[in-house]
Amino acid sequence: MSRREELxxxxxxxxxxxxxxxxxxxAAADGDRLGADLGLDSVGMLYLVMALEDAFALEIDDAEDxxxxxxxxxxxxxFLEAA
Numbered sequence: 001m002s003r004r005e006e007l008x009x010x011x012x013x014x015x016x017x018x019x020x021x022x023x024x025x026x027a028a029a030d031g032d033r034l035g036a037d038l039g040l041d042s043v044g045m046l047y048l049v050m051a052l053e054d055a056f057a058l059e060i061d062d063a064e065d066x067x068x069x070x071x072x073x074x075x076x077x078x079f080l081e082a083a
Contacts, residue, residue: 003081004077004081007077007080007081008077010055010056011052011055011076011077011080012026013055014051014052014054014055014056015048015051017051017055018047018048018050018051020043020044020047021040021044021047021048021051022039022040022041022044023038023039023040023044024037024038024039025037025038025039028073029073029074030072030073030074030077031072031073031074032072032073032074033071033072034048034070034071034072034073034076035067035071038073042067045066045067045070046066048070048076049066049070052076052080056080056083058083
């Protein structure tokens with residue numbers, strides 16, 4: 001299993017553990033847009049960031065540009081790989 005696959009698995013578990021995150025699909029590909037393809041709204045994005053911070057022991061700044069920073073599933077994984 002690659003590091004990216006391991007991070008994706010942990011990300012899915014973090015999302016499943018947060019009942020306030022509503023995504024329209026359980027599986028995602030790198031190019032899937034969090035909003036348009038997976039149904040995540042702006043409030044869901046904030047809960048996603050909180051889930052990421054808890055699950056990966058991170059601190060994510062600049063909440064105002066989350067829609068640009070995490071537009072796709074792949075961008076979230078890229079961020080986690082770089083963290």
